[in-house]
Amino acid sequence: MKTLTIDNFKIMLNNALRHIKEREEEFSKLDAVIGDGDHGQAIVTAMSAIVATAQKGTEFKAMLNDMGFDVMLQVSGSTSTLLGAFFLGMSDTVSGTELDAVAVKAMFAGGLANVQKQTKAGKGDKTMMDALIPAVEAIENSDSADIKEILEAGAKAALDGTAATVDMKANFGRARNYGERSIGYADSGASSWSCMFAAFAEAL
Secondary structure, three states: OOOEEEEHHHHHHHHHHHHHHHOOHHHHHHHHHOOOOOHHHHHHHHHHHHHHHOOOOOOOHHHHHHHHHHHHOOOOOOOHHHHHEEEEEEEEOOOOEEEOHHHHHHHHHHHHHHHHHOOOOOOOOOOOOHHHHHHHHHHHHOOOOHHHHHHHHHHHHHHHHHHHHHHOOOOOHHHHHHHHHHHOOOOOHHHHHHHHHHHHHHHH
């Protein structure tokens, strides 16, 4: 797959929402271990707003910008703030209605860069960044010109990063108060973000 179209991207988003909805209860149960147990509902609500906005999009920059702003305005909480930042960052790097492999890599890199302005969390802190950072690094480092292969590399890295959170102690947010008790469970945010990346790759 040499180019990513607007329609391809909408299919990716729809697939992500479908998979996230299927796992809503799982994400909330993970969140309940070291949080307030609402992450499943939060990520479904945020992704639903994103998908609804995306349906109206006709070119990448404006669509991604609208997705980012709309989810932040419509849905409160850190989940929507970070997802909104991700799509706003993506919008900074793209234009037109079709993206080649170089543009897709730049788009995801822009998304990560903007999220990193919102949180100081990094790899190893048992947050969604344990999925997002490896995913974007793998996308950027892929030497393939095939967009499906690039996104498959990102999905694998996100899933591996999420699996690694099981053995981590939480260092951020309310979860850090649980100390050693946070070990033994995957992070809910990493789980939902890796689900999104896996769904993106699957959709292509």
